[in-house]
Amino acid sequence: MATSLRDRPGLSGLALVLLASLLAVNMLSVLSIVSIRERAREGTLREVRLAAEGAARSVEASLVVLRRHTAALARSPALLEAVGASSPEGSRPAAGGTAAVLRDFVEARPAVRAMALRDRHGAPLALLARREEGVALLPLTSDPPAPIASPSLAVVQLPVGVRPESRGLLEVWLDTQVIAERAAPGLGGRLLTVDSAAPAGAVRATVRDPQWLPPIVWTFVFDESRSGALSSLSDIARRHQWTVLLNVGVMSLTLVVGLLALREVRRAAALEAEARNRERLRELERQVQHADRLASVGRLAAGVAHEINNPLEGISNYLSLLEEDLGDGRVEEARSLVERVREGLDRVASVTRRMLTFSSPRRSPGGTVDLRGPLADAVGFVRGNRTFRGVTITVDPPEEPVPVRGDPVALGQLFLNLLLNACQSMDGRGTVRVAAEVEGERVRVAFEDAGPGFSDEALRHLFEPFFSTRNSSGLGLAVCRGIAAEHGGELRVANRERGGARVVVELPRVDEPLAPGRATAGARAAGAA
Numbered sequence: 001m002a003t004s005l006r007d008r009p010g011l012s013g014l015a016l017v018l019l020a021s022l023l024a025v026n027m028l029s030v031l032s033i034v035s036i037r038e039r040a041r042e043g044t045l046r047e048v049r050l051a052a053e054g055a056a057r058s059v060e061a062s063l064v065v066l067r068r069h070t071a072a073l074a075r076s077p078a079l080l081e082a083v084g085a086s087s088p089e090g091s092r093p094a095a096g097g098t099a100a101v102l103r104d105f106v107e108a109r110p111a112v113r114a115m116a117l118r119d120r121h122g123a124p125l126a127l128l129a130r131r132e133e134g135v136a137l138l139p140l141t142s143d144p145p146a147p148i149a150s151p152s153l154a155v156v157q158l159p160v161g162v163r164p165e166s167r168g169l170l171e172v173w174l175d176t177q178v179i180a181e182r183a184a185p186g187l188g189g190r191l192l193t194v195d196s197a198a199p200a201g202a203v204r205a206t207v208r209d210p211q212w213l214p215p216i217v218w219t220f221v222f223d224e225s226r227s228g229a230l231s232s233l234s235d236i237a238r239r240h241q242w243t244v245l246l247n248v249g250v251m252s253l254t255l256v257v258g259l260l261a262l263r264e265v266r267r268a269a270a271l272e273a274e275a276r277n278r279e280r281l282r283e284l285e286r287q288v289q290h291a292d293r294l295a296s297v298g299r300l301a302a303g304v305a306h307e308i309n310n311p312l313e314g315i316s317n318y319l320s321l322l323e324e325d326l327g328d329g330r331v332e333e334a335r336s337l338v339e340r341v342r343e344g345l346d347r348v349a350s351v352t353r354r355m356l357t358f359s360s361p362r363r364s365p366g367g368t369v370d371l372r373g374p375l376a377d378a379v380g381f382v383r384g385n386r387t388f389r390g391v392t393i394t395v396d397p398p399e400e401p402v403p404v405r406g407d408p409v410a411l412g413q414l415f416l417n418l419l420l421n422a423c424q425s426m427d428g429r430g431t432v433r434v435a436a437e438v439e440g441e442r443v444r445v446a447f448e449d450a451g452p453g454f455s456d457e458a459l460r461h462l463f464e465p466f467f468s469t470r471n472s473s474g475l476g477l478a479v480c481r482g483i484a485a486e487h488g489g490e491l492r493v494a495n496r497e498r499g500g501a502r503v504v505v506e507l508p509r510v511d512e513p514l515a516p517g518r519a520t521a522g523a524r525a526a527g528a529a
Contacts, residue, residue, distance in 0.1 A: 027251075045203070048203050048222065049203050049205075051184075052203045052204075052205040052220070052222045053205055054184065055180065055183065055184030055205060055220070055222075056205035056206060056207045056220060058183035058184045059179055059180055059183045059184065059207045059218075059220070060207050060208065060209060061183070062111075062179055062182065062183040063179070063207070063209045063212075063216060064209060064211075066109065066111065066112075066174075066179075067158070067209060067211055067212060069105075069109070070105075070158050070170065070172060071158055073101070073102075073105050073170065074158045074159065074160045074170045075160075076101060078097050078098045078101045079098060079101070079102075079117060079160050079168070079170065080160065080161055081098070082098040082117060082125055082126070082168075083117070083119060083120075083125065083160050083161050083167070083168030084161065098117070098125075098126060099126050099128070099137050102115055102117065102126055102128050103128055103135050103137065106128050106130060106135045107134070107135050110175075110178050110182070111174055111175050111178045111179045111182065112130070112172055112173065112174060112175075113129070113130050113146050113153060113173045113174070113175045114127075114128060114129040114130065114144070114145040114146035114172075114173035115127075115128045115129075115145070115170070115171065115172050115173070116128075116143065116144065116145055116170075116171040117160070117168065117169075117170055117171075118168055118169045118170075118171060119168050120167050120168055120169075122169070124140045124143045125140075125168070127139070127140060127142055127143060127145040128145060129142075129145040129146055129173075144173075145173070146173040152175055152176050152177040153173050153174065153175060153176070154173075154174045154176055154216070154218065155171065155172070155173055155174075156171075156172050156174060156212040156213065156214070156216060157169050157170065157171050157172070157212070157213040157214075158170045158172075158212065158213065159213070169213075176218065176220075180220060202221050202222065203221075203222045204219055204220070204221055204222075205219070205220045205222065206218070206219050206220075207219075207220060308348055308352075311344040311345070311348045312344070312348065314340070314344045315341050315344040315345065318337045318340045318341045318344070319337075319341060321337050322334050322337040322338065322341070325337060367405070367406070367407070368403050368404070368405055368510055369403070369404060369405075369406060369407075369408045369411070370401045370402060370403060370404075371402040371403075371404050371411070371436065371443055371445070371507070372397050372398065372401065372402055372436070373408060374408045374409075374411035374412040374414075374415055375395075375397065375411075375415050375434070375436060375445060376395075376397070377412050377415075377416075378412050378415035378416040378419055379393055379395055379415075379419065379434065381416060382416070382419045382420065382423060387428060388423045388428055389428075390428050390429040390430075391423045391426065391428060391429065391430060391431070391432060392430070392431045392432070393419070393431075393432045393433075393434065394431065394432070394433045394434065395434045395435075396433070396434065396435040396436065397436050398436055398437065398438055400438075402436065402438060402443050402509065403509065403510050403511070404443060404487065404507050404508065404509060404510060405487070405488075405508070405510050406486075406487040406507070407487075410483050410486065410487075411483070411487070413479075413483065414480050414483040414484065414505065415445070415505075417477075417479070417480050418447045418480060418503050418505070419432065419434070419447065421477070421503075422447050422448075422449035422451070422501070422503070423449075425449050425451030425452065425500075425501065426449055426450055426451045430449065430450040430451065431449075431450055432447065432448065432449050432450075433446075433447075433448045434446070434447055434448075435448075438509060440509075441508060441509050442506055442507070442508060442509060443506070443507045443508070443509045444504055444505070444506050445504070445505045445506075445507075446502060446503070446504045446505075447502070447503045447504075447505075448496060448500060448501070448502045449500045449501055450499060450500045451499075451500050451501060452499075452500075453495040453496065453499060453500055453501045454493065454495060454501055459493065459494075459495075477491075477493075484505055484506075484507070487507055487508075488507065488508045489505060489506050489507035489508065490505075490506050491503070491504070491505055491506075492504045492506070
């Protein structure tokens with residue numbers, strides 16, 4: 001027989017350990033994938049921040065160069081002359097040479113979107129702006145020359161001249177997007193805006209140049225999602241995400257399958273153990289039955305030996321006496337001893353016949369008989385026995401014929417033995433009640449006495465041969481049970497609640513009509529009972 005988990009408890013623990021190990025390995029794999037993803041993202045962000053800081057420093061360097069060029073322009077004679085020539089009452093347009101100098105400056109620097117030369121009162125002396133067709137000189141009424149609301153434009157100023165009475169301003173509109181793209185071509189395309197709300201995951205970089213008026217403090221916001229590295233990382237992360245999900249699904253399926261397999265193994269082990277227990281129980285039952293049969297055979301042999309040995313001892317004694325009487329010529333005494341020997345032999349023959357009846361019962365004849373007839377014959381025989389004059393027998397027979405298939409002689413012997421046992425249990429005094437009733441296809445005949453009843457030990461051995469509670473042969477109930485079985489019925493014995501014993505014979509009822517003679521005899525017998 002295969003070894004089960006119940007036979008080897010270590011297998012169950014090993015299965016649980018393997019299942020836990022598989023779960024732990026898969027969880028470590030998932031955690032490793034998540035950790036690698038986070039470390040790669042942090043490394044990429046670190047690189048983006050370093051690149052952003054480098055781009056900010058490049059923008060600062062560009063601003064320094066542009067500021068120096070603008071400061072040189074502010075100290076140029078043309079601008080100083082234009083500012084110094086402006087009247088206190090109101091501004092006058094700059095000369096053509098001044099406008100040309102400003103135009104050349106703007107055209108040479110794409111980051112400059114517009115420029116204004118103002119006097120010390122802030123009035124425009126010259127306005128220039130970059131258009132699609134090129135840099136154009138604007139009328140003084142177009143102040144300011146560029147839209148200040150544009151998010152990518154920043155307005156800065158530098159003083160023109162030294163003396164307060166002749167000092168002016170050079171106002172410049174700078175395009176921060178162009179500055180960033182020219183200063184850091186690799187990151188300029190990812191510049192979102194300056195001083196704006198940063199989206200989730202954005203990288204900031206601060207650009208400072210305090211020499212401008214007002215001092216430049218810009219915060220460039222770089223969108224890391226436009227980074228090629230981050231884009232690749234996102235693709236890898238998505239693939240890893242699917243890997244993690246598939247791994248979790250496989251783990252869950254593995255766990256479910258493992259639990260189901262473990263449950264089935266345990267169920268199989270339980271069924272196997274139950275089958276072994278049943279087999280052991282059947283083996284024990286066979287051993288008990290075998291022991292009971294051996295005990296019954298032993299009691300049978302002992303009973304047969306006892307029943308035969310007593311008459312044989314008597315016969316042996318009588319033969320010895322017979323031999324002495326014959327030797328002395330006492331013929332009459334010898335004849336009486338011969339009768340004693342014959343009685344002993346008859347007793348041995350009776351025991352032998354009863355044993356043959358018990359071991360080889362006759363087949364029940366196929367005739368139909370009225371059950372009331374054999375029952376009334378047995379009652380009448382007992383009532384006529386002088387030994388049981390002190391016993392009152394009450395009979396409650398059915399009014400209608402009760403046809404059963406069987407032998408009336410054997411049925412009479414069955415009822416007679418049961419009546420004799422009931423009368424003998426009361427020592428010849430008391431009441432025996434006999435009741436017959438028909439219920440469906442069965443007929444029940446009950447014999448109730450007022451004797452002491454049977455002990456529990458006696459009830460377990462009543463139908464065993466040579467078991468007796470009155471020092472008799474012990475074959476009566478065994479033979480009665482055999483007769484009932486011959487007729488397709490059964491015999492049951494129990495104690496009454498009010499004292500005494502109750503023996504019930506149950507036989508099958510047939511629907512075949514009775515012969516006229518047997519029906520009349522049964523009716524007469526019922527009436528006599």
